[in-house]
Amino acid sequence: MAEKILMKGNEAIAISAIRNGVDGYFGYPITPQSEVMETLMKEKPWETTGMTVLQAESELSSINMVYGGASCGKKVMTSSSSPGISLMCEGISYIAGAELPCVIVDVMRGGPGLGTIQPSQSDYFQAVKGGGHGDYHCIVLAPAYAQDMYDFVDWGFELAFKYRNPVMILADGIIGQLMEKVELHPAKPRRTAEEILEAAPWATTGKPAGRARNIITSLSLDANTQEDFNRKLLAKYDAIRESEVKYSEYLTDDAEYVFVAFGCSARICEAATDILREEGIKAGLIRPITLFPFPEKEISRLAGRVKSMMSIELSLGQMVEDVRLAADGQCPVGFYGRQGGNIYTPEEIVSEFKKFNNLK
Amino acid sequence: MENQDIMKPENIVYKKPALLTDNVMHYCPGCSHGTVHKLVAEVIEEMGIQDRTIGISPVGCSVFAYNYIDIDWQEAAHGRAPALATAVKRLCPDKYVFTYQGDGDLASIGTAEIIHACSRGENIVVIFINNGIYGMTGGQMAPTTLLGMKTSTTPYGRDPKLNGFPLKITEMLAELDGTAYITRQAVHTAAAARKAKNAIRKGFEYSAKDIGLSFIEIVSTCNSGWKLSPVEANEWMVGHMFAKYPLGDIKDVLK
Amino acid sequence: MNINWIEMAFKGTIEIDTQRCKGCSVCIGNCPNHCIRLSKSVNGKGYRFAELATDGCIGCASCAIVCPDSVITVYKVKI
Numbered sequence: 001m002a003e004k005i006l007m008k009g010n011e012a013i014a015i016s017a018i019r020n021g022v023d024g025y026f027g028y029p030i031t032p033q034s035e036v037m038e039t040l041m042k043e044k045p046w047e048t049t050g051m052t053v054l055q056a057e058s059e060l061s062s063i064n065m066v067y068g069g070a071s072c073g074k075k076v077m078t079s080s081s082s083p084g085i086s087l088m089c090e091g092i093s094y095i096a097g098a099e100l101p102c103v104i105v106d107v108m109r110g111g112p113g114l115g116t117i118q119p120s121q122s123d124y125f126q127a128v129k130g131g132g133h134g135d136y137h138c139i140v141l142a143p144a145y146a147q148d149m150y151d152f153v154d155w156g157f158e159l160a161f162k163y164r165n166p167v168m169i170l171a172d173g174i175i176g177q178l179m180e181k182v183e184l185h186p187a188k189p190r191r192t193a194e195e196i197l198e199a200a201p202w203a204t205t206g207k208p209a210g211r212a213r214n215i216i217t218s219l220s221l222d223a224n225t226q227e228d229f230n231r232k233l234l235a236k237y238d239a240i241r242e243s244e245v246k247y248s249e250y251l252t253d254d255a256e257y258v259f260v261a262f263g264c265s266a267r268i269c270e271a272a273t274d275i276l277r278e279e280g281i282k283a284g285l286i287r288p289i290t291l292f293p294f295p296e297k298e299i300s301r302l303a304g305r306v307k308s309m310m311s312i313e314l315s316l317g318q319m320v321e322d323v324r325l326a327a328d329g330q331c332p333v334g335f336y337g338r339q340g341g342n343i344y345t346p347e348e349i350v351s352e353f354k355k356f357n358n359l360k
Numbered sequence: 361m362e363n364q365d366i367m368k369p370e371n372i373v374y375k376k377p378a379l380l381t382d383n384v385m386h387y388c389p390g391c392s393h394g395t396v397h398k399l400v401a402e403v404i405e406e407m408g409i410q411d412r413t414i415g416i417s418p419v420g421c422s423v424f425a426y427n428y429i430d431i432d433w434q435e436a437a438h439g440r441a442p443a444l445a446t447a448v449k450r451l452c453p454d455k456y457v458f459t460y461q462g463d464g465d466l467a468s469i470g471t472a473e474i475i476h477a478c479s480r481g482e483n484i485v486v487i488f489i490n491n492g493i494y495g496m497t498g499g500q501m502a503p504t505t506l507l508g509m510k511t512s513t514t515p516y517g518r519d520p521k522l523n524g525f526p527l528k529i530t531e532m533l534a535e536l537d538g539t540a541y542i543t544r545q546a547v548h549t550a551a552a553a554r555k556a557k558n559a560i561r562k563g564f565e566y567s568a569k570d571i572g573l574s575f576i577e578i579v580s581t582c583n584s585g586w587k588l589s590p591v592e593a594n595e596w597m598v599g600h601m602f603a604k605y606p607l608g609d610i611k612d613v614l615k
Numbered sequence: 616m617n618i619n620w621i622e623m624a625f626k627g628t629i630e631i632d633t634q635r636c637k638g639c640s641v642c643i644g645n646c647p648n649h650c651i652r653l654s655k656s657v658n659g660k661g662y663r664f665a666e667l668a669t670d671g672c673i674g675c676a677s678c679a680i681v682c683p684d685s686v687i688t689v690y691k692v693k694i
Contacts (some may be wrong), residue, residue: 024451050448057476061443064436064473068416068444071434074451094437203430204448206455208411215426217435363628365668374689378662385684389662390639394683402688550645550677563680590639 001186009149010176012168013079013105014039016153017051017191021190023074026065028084031117032173033107036079043135049190059084070100071216073196073203075157081173083114083265084124085131092166093132096184096233097218101160102140103153105169106215107176110341117204118341119173122265124317127170128292128322135230136166137237139244139326140291142262146180154188161199170291172314174264174343194221237293246289246297250312251277257357258302260323262288264343269312271346272353281359291319296326303327308357310334312349332356377401379410379448383427390590392580393422395547399557400460401429403564413456414448416441418470420462421570445484449567456564462547464494467503467529474533477579481538481572485563488530488575491582492601499585503527506604513583526604530577534611540572542611546579546596551609559609571613579605589597626694627668627674633685636664642678642687651678 005260007015027037030286036054047049051218052069057063062078069076080088085106096100110120126138138157141152149171156167162189196203206277207213220226250270252258257276259269268289276283286294286302311320320335327333334356338344344352354360371403379401383512387393404413410431417425419438436444441459447521449457466474466488468505477484493511494500504526508517534542541563545556555576565573583593609615629651636658642674648671653663665678665687674691 024447052447054446054450057441057472060440061446061473061476064440064443065447067436067440068447069451071416071444076451090437091440098435113433176419184511204414204434205452206411206414207430207432213426213430214432215435216433217426219423219435226456232497361626361692361694363667366628367630368690368691371692372688373674373688373691374679376685380685384635387683389637389683390641391683394685397682398685400682420647524617545665547681548641550675550680553680590641591644594641594644 005184006179007182008035008177008179009143009171009331010107011039012149012182013153014043015055015184016150017077018043018045018215019184019187020154020157021049021075021188022051022077022153023190024069024076025078026054026056026062026069026076027078028056028059028062028080030081030084032109032176033079033081033105036105050280051190059087060091063088066102067091067095067098067100069125070102071098071204073200073205074193074200077105077153079102079107081107082111082120083111085123085126089126089132092202093134093136094218095166096132096136096138097134098216099164100166100216101157101164103156103160105171108170108172108196109316110339116341119343120314120339120341121172121265122312122318122339123170123319124291124313124315127168127261128294132149135189136233138166139163139240140156140168142289142291143169143171143175144263144266146175146182146286147177149175150182150184151261163240165236166237172261172263172318174313192347232295241293244290245293245295247295248287248289250287251283252286252302254282256282256307257284257307258309259283259285259301259312260288260319261285262291262319265297265314267344268344269349272349275346275350276353281354294322295328299323299326300328301328303330305347306331308332308334310356312344313337314343315339370532377405379405379430381428381430384426387429388422388584390581390583390593392547392578393489395553396487396556396578396580397425397428397563399547399553399560402557404429404522405560407561407564409456409533409564412454413458414547416448416457416459418442418459418461418465420465422460422462422489423496425460435463438467439465440473442470442473442482442484442486446477447482447483449482449484456485456567459489460487461489462612463488463490463492469580471529475536478533478536478539478573478575483567483570483593485567486573486575487560489580490523490605491580491583491585493582495582495585499582501572507598523615530575530610533575538572539575539611540566540613541574543575543609544577544579544605546605546607548597549580557598566614577605579607587608617647624694625673627672627689627691627693629678630670630688630690631665633658633664635684635686636662637684638662638664639683640665641681645677645681647677650671657690
């Protein structure tokens with residue numbers, strides 16, 4: 001039986017990084033995720049695993065430290081919250097353009113602008129549709145439990161290195177701050193220099209005689225070269241769409257109505273589903289665990305046989321656009337959201353569900 | 361003795377360093393970048409550290425530096441090279457890590473990154489090319505542009521009321537506790553280039569001593585941006601740039 | 616060591632990769648013996664290139680050190 005420890009979602013990120021052989025963390029304080037770096041600094045992993053932890057002068061700098069570390073084939077990560085992620089978007093675009101693996105954690109808070117420090121899911125567009133410039137995608141993972149925060153760090157690096165692509169863990173203030181029991185899987189050591197050469201032969205590790213120099217760049221001034229590269233990225237994204245979709249379903253087998261929700265909203269929708277079931281209404285829930293790639297096929301399949309779907313998000317309605325694209329007119333798709341750090345109750349969702357579906 | 365008799369391999373006293381690739385440089389005729397690239401290549405070659413050196417060149421004319429020096433390179437976003445270098449050196453402390461940055465990059469958009477890398481005392485080398493102008497984008501005003509100097513965004517000359525004053529960032533960085541060696545050099549004459557090379561070598565050697573950041577400014581020409589011939593640009597640099605940016609060591613913690 | 620500088624004389628010469636030379640002329644002003652000039656003809660890129668004009672070269676390498684395109688190889692013998 002693996003060890004279980006009570007911890008915050010943000011702490012789970014930090015502990016997971018240390019226990020999963022991450023080489024470096026570079027960050028800048030911002031609420032509601034400061035516990036990530038605070039936990040790392042308290043744990044002093046440089047004395048145990050040799051992990052580097054550094055507080056940078058800005059998010060711009062921390063994401064570029066990630067760029068530098070990832071260029072060396074190291075497992076490097078950062079974390080921030082919405083306004084900080086906005087600052088990082090330049091670097092994320094460069095990382096995507098240079099095809100570097102890394103993990104970026106966004107513990108979302110309300111915006112736009114300085115907004116609020118309370119939880120929100122209003123950075124779905126930023127995370128899933130780009131954020132930075134140019135044709136690129138991050139792989140986006142949406143945790144709903146402190147355990148997910150722990151597990152997704154390792155999963156994120158696995159995907160990041162498999163596809164040479166940035167991975168974003170899109171959490172929110174609730175998941176970051178809630179305390180839950182987290183099962184600690186057996187620890188993994190950091191990669192050795194030889195293992196890095198094997199996992200990342202493209203990395204800038206110093207050019208020995210006999211190999212061409214390794215160059216990490218996102219620059220190609222020639223139009224055809226750039227277009228070829230964009231097509232190569234598209235092929236990669238298509239492969240990710242084909243192989244890496246992950247979602248969970250709750251009572252969808254016989255459902256006539258389906259909620260679509262991710263992260264903390266999925267947990268609240270699960271409770272709303274239970275209330276509706278008790279009332280004899282056949283509700284169900286699909287929770288996208290990967291937001292890119294989005295579970296389009298599964299939502300399309302459900303849309304073909306239910307009376308309606310409803311996207312429930314802590315935003316003005318962002319993921320709902322992708323739900324509607326996936327449903328493609330097969331059933332009505334409704335939306336309910338709260339903003340500013342306000343959270344819906346299951347009862348509130350039930351009430352909005354009934355309004356949308358003209359049910360008493 | 362005829363020249364043909366002298367041109368034998370055993371009589372070679374100077375040639376292109378092996379670490380410079382055969383790619384023709386994209387720089388304009390007479391550009392200081394080429395000379396500085398050569399000096400960096402010579403230092404790496406003479407120290408025998410090709411397999412342990414990682415160069416980082418951000419946006420600017422030298423963004424293509426990776427085409428010319430035969431080592432592993434990272435190309436960074438505008439101004440961010442010191443952040444990359446920080447991570448590389450901390451994660452790979454046995455490597456030699458240097459950035460190669462222009463004045464628009466280092467002294468304008470990248471001021472936060474260079475100041476904090478210096479302040480943290482990162483054990484890296486920074487080569488700072490100061491030609492007082494943005495070369496790659498077509499000759500706009502840089503933070504280091506001299507007062508009165510005409511550029512495409514100061515067509516009537518830099519006016520401090522309109523455009524502020526030239527930034528002597530090198531002197532600023534010397535004030536920071538994390539810097540070990542700060543110097544200002546040039547490469548317009550053979551004597552100056554030899555001194556600049558010695559400074560670059562010292563920077564690389566210091567970066568392995570865990571004593572902080574080494575910063576080598578090279579006052580340079582941008583004859584295309586300055587709208588002068590290469591030879592006239594060198595003369596103008598001596599007559600004008602050196603007055604504001606005097607050559608010599610500014611700080612050396614081991615002296 | 617007692618060196619007789621008058622008797623100690625060098626002869627040098629330079630080899631210029633004329634196809635890579637951009638004719639910037641920085642080498643010309645750096646030659647202490649004024650032995651380099653620009654050619655009358657042009658290379659494949661359309662540049663007039665540097666060439667040795669006199670046999671006064673002493674192999675000091677000043678021209679090569681300041682050459683931004685590293686096109687000059689310097690030879691030197693004691694005579």
